[in-house]
Amino acid sequence: MHIVYAWLSEHARQFVSNPTEAFALWLAVGATLGIYSILYKENAVYRLVEHIYIGAAAGYYSYIGWAQTLKPLWWDRITSGEWPWIFALIGGSMFYFIYSQRHVWISRVIFGALLGLVSGAAFKGFAGLNVDRIEASFKPLWGVPWPNIVSNALAMLILLTVMIYFFFSFEHKTRLHRAPANLGRWFLMFAFGAMFGSTVMARMSLLIGRVWFLLHDWLGVAH
């Protein structure tokens, strides 16, 4: 009881000395515990907190979109005399015709323009990304210590068999095709296992972050 009383007193003091921190902390704790309540079972508190989060995040995105992109890059340009930027508003408004059943095709014009831009950049992207990787795939098989030779040979074998596995232009009918494809599948299992191991680490890290927040920032039992 004494510990609880001391803890409550400490937090009450914080409300007086630093109300911003105190309010932020207790709001965050409430939201955290509200969301964790779903681990027991589906409930109204979780739904409420979820909706508040979605609404607040949407509001934040809207504000930031104006304050840090539209205002400096568009509005300030128009108000400093660069009037052609009005056409950006016209172009941007064309997106919203997606909600009109009759004029939805107008939104396709602007979507097409953006898709075209991204597609056109694909050639440069492909070259910039893959040339180095193709070069690095040819690893030295002599002139290096023998453990490296083994590793390099294994890496090239895995790369080849995995690429053969994904080669679907022809059916995997012949043994010449099936055997390396099966081997590639085995190596892929290995890679997916490694990915699962990494995924576990990622998810646990996120949980540890929240537990640390509750134990350290709120309860003060972790240091």
Place this chain on the structure above:
Amino acid sequence: MFTQWLVKPGAPQYLWVLAVLGDFLILGGALFFLLRMVPSRFRKTLVAIVTFGAGLIYSVEFFVPVPAGKDGNFLTNFAQKTVTDVVLVLSTFALGLGIYSLLRFHGRNLTRMRPGWHNSLALYVAFFAMLLTGFWSMMSKAPAAANTFDVLFRGTVAAPGATMFSIIAFYIVSAAYRAFRIRSAEATLMLAAAFVVMLGSVPIGEYLTSGLPVTGFWSNFRMENVNLWILKEPNMAAWRGISFGVEIGALAMALRTWLSLERGSFFEREL
């Protein structure tokens, strides 16, 4: 128009708002009526022409050689500066699509008082609270504005967001427990790889083999080195194979989209 001739830099903000609205209605309206006059059989062609023209900018800029002594060809400046600015602004306008859909859906919940309408009300309240506080903090230098924004951000955006994703940790435990079964040799191999990576990535795994020397032949069997070797050699090679396949597929997809050859319900819909 209004923004070009009638309102000058330095004019009050409300005049600029009216001017922009005026220009938008006139120029936008003119464009809208022009587009409405396009017969429906030419609409797909128009979309295809716009898509192709937009794609030409970057692809021509990439393929046309750079003249000697220059640092770009005739399109480089336009492609990498002007187009950048335009796309940044257009992408931000597009953000509003998601926001509008969200508000429209929950607005209907509210107006029709569907079950759970109070959640939709909470969403609206949170949305406007965050939005208005943001603008307040932008326009006012008062500490109260910045503090309120900070409190709302940390309490209603950052904390719930982090918690939502942390729940996955619980689900991954129960999912791994239920689903990870050694039903076949491949599943066993996958499990073995997962165990080695899981143990090798954390200090307890490193501790298990800490008795082995740090250098020399036997250091290769330290858990962290086994883990790194698995990730750097077999895992890397497998992911490289996957990425080559994905990249070639993405390039083919990009080419089809650029040339409007793509098929599917979205692309084949009548305009």
Place this chain on the structure above:
Amino acid sequence: MERQNQSRGDRILQAFESLQHIDRRVMYALLAIVVAFPLIRNFRQPLVVTWPVQGAYDTIEKMPADKLAIIDILWDSGTIAESRPQTEALIRHLMIRNKKFAIVAFMPQGNKLAYDSAKAIGKELGKVYGKDWIDWGYRPGGAMIQFMMGLGRDIPGTVKSDIEGKPVTSYPIMQGVKSIKNGDVGLIAEVTPSGTLDYWIAFVYGPYRTPIIYCPTAVMAPEGYNPLDAGQIKGMLTGMKGAAEYESLLGRKDFATRATSSLSTSHLLIIVLIIIGNIGYISSRRRRREG
């Protein structure tokens, strides 16, 4: 006697089979305990610094002091536990070595979170905004490729304003910074939970060979060994563990270091539960075969 043995064997198998049906809430409670306990008891475990993290550290050490580093923030509150320690470790290192850097965010939440972190660390180390570091603010992720291409040719013209809405050219840190092509950027550090590294490699490393450090969440880390092997990135921090290793290189014991013991115990729990589940599975298969 035989029937007694059989039924005892059968009972044992049945008991093992029930290991497949542990209630999920029991597992949740166990997970919460194994995560919380090391944090409360303040367990510390020695950390081994791996070569991808060392590579990232060395890249920052080698970066010339007159160049600008760009820290690209693509994370938000969902991955804050992994991405923020990585971001803070990089920021701290750059500030300790008096190297200038700019933060740019393609995620709105990450924009504020990274700015707050940089402000706090800057205050601690006596670094001045606008002189030692700058935050270029948020840019929409949909225009990331175009933004990168724009940085290649004209940084002030592409960025225009900072997080406070002021022109970037008004800050001392941006004096003399023209473009990536001009060699004004010494390093790009991408902190991200998604697969956007390929854009930096394709549109910045490919044409200009600017060194890149990759800081993914652990989920994306296996894919990062591909560009690491090809030399397209100079180092990698894998999630929270990578941040912990980086902290040890900086001689600090911040959140990531403290969290590694909970990582160990939670991983052990999952391994034990998977083994238990498989014992139950093998037992039920055996019972079905014998039945």
